Amino acid sequence: MNKIYEVKSVPIPKFSKPIDIAEGKRIYQSRGCGDCHDVNGSGKTFIDDPAIGTLSGSNLTAGIGGVLSDNTDEELAIAIRDGVGRKGKALIFMPSTDFQGMTNEDVGKLISYLRSTPAVDKPQGEVKPGPLGRFLFLIGEIPVFVSAEIINHERNHLTNITPSISIEYGKYVASTCTGCHGFDLKGGPIQGAPPEWPSAQNISKNGLGHYTEANFIKTIRTGKRPDGSEMKFPMPWKSLGQLTDTELKALWMYLQTIN
Structure with missing residues (x-):
């Protein structure tokens, strides 16, 4: 440290x-x-x-x-x-x-x-x-x-990336999710979280098997899953709800590539 x-x-x-x-x-x-x-x-x-x-x-x-x-x-x-x-x-x-x-x-x-x-x-x-x-x-x-x-401190940084409904852009957006859902995005205990915090969900293709693109986006925007249950703290759905339609659709597309 x-x-x-x-x-x-x-x-x-x-x-x-x-x-x-x-x-x-x-x-x-x-x-x-x-x-x-x-x-x-x-x-x-x-x-x-x-x-x-x-x-x-x-x-x-x-x-x-x-x-x-x-x-x-x-x-x-x-x-x-x-x-x-x-x-x-x-x-x-x-x-x-x-x-x-x-x-x-x-x-x-x-x-x-x-x-x-x-x-x-x-x-x-x-x-x-x-x-x-x-x-x-x-x-x-x-x-x-x-x-x-x-972190690789010698990597080259992208100057810009054009928002698009694509796997590449979805991967760019998904980096925001790794802190809680893990680098493989398959969930589990959230690193550094107090024991009372719930584990992060598996958001790979298998973990999202009961979602469609439409209700995935709706869940992020409203904090309510398709079955009516509410996403629990610390899932920052109010923050993620600020993602654009393009970002969310690209994110969904990318998550569908992870088994």
């Missing part, structure tokens, strides 16, 4: 048009950033468990205690995609494995949106891995504790 990582920065495009800022806001909402950083970006404590640890998202505004004023767009991109802070130290419980494939354009729109939001004065919440959290990390059960350790 104290290892220093060297990550080369790449130029991140800046955006100022309202349409681009709005897209950055949608990315923030649909990718679940608010689950750890709160709806206004000021950060919040999202896990407070004596065994797992106390974990809080950073204040992503320009207010006192925030990170925007002290970081360039390129440094913020490294934090988002590589899980590495300014001085090369790993960010604890930053799920960068979900965002490592994000294009330069999408990262740029996300950061431009954050820079457009009101400053909130709020100090960094506590980030303190607990004894069980550290043990589970050591045996490989909670890799997200130090996502920087399992």
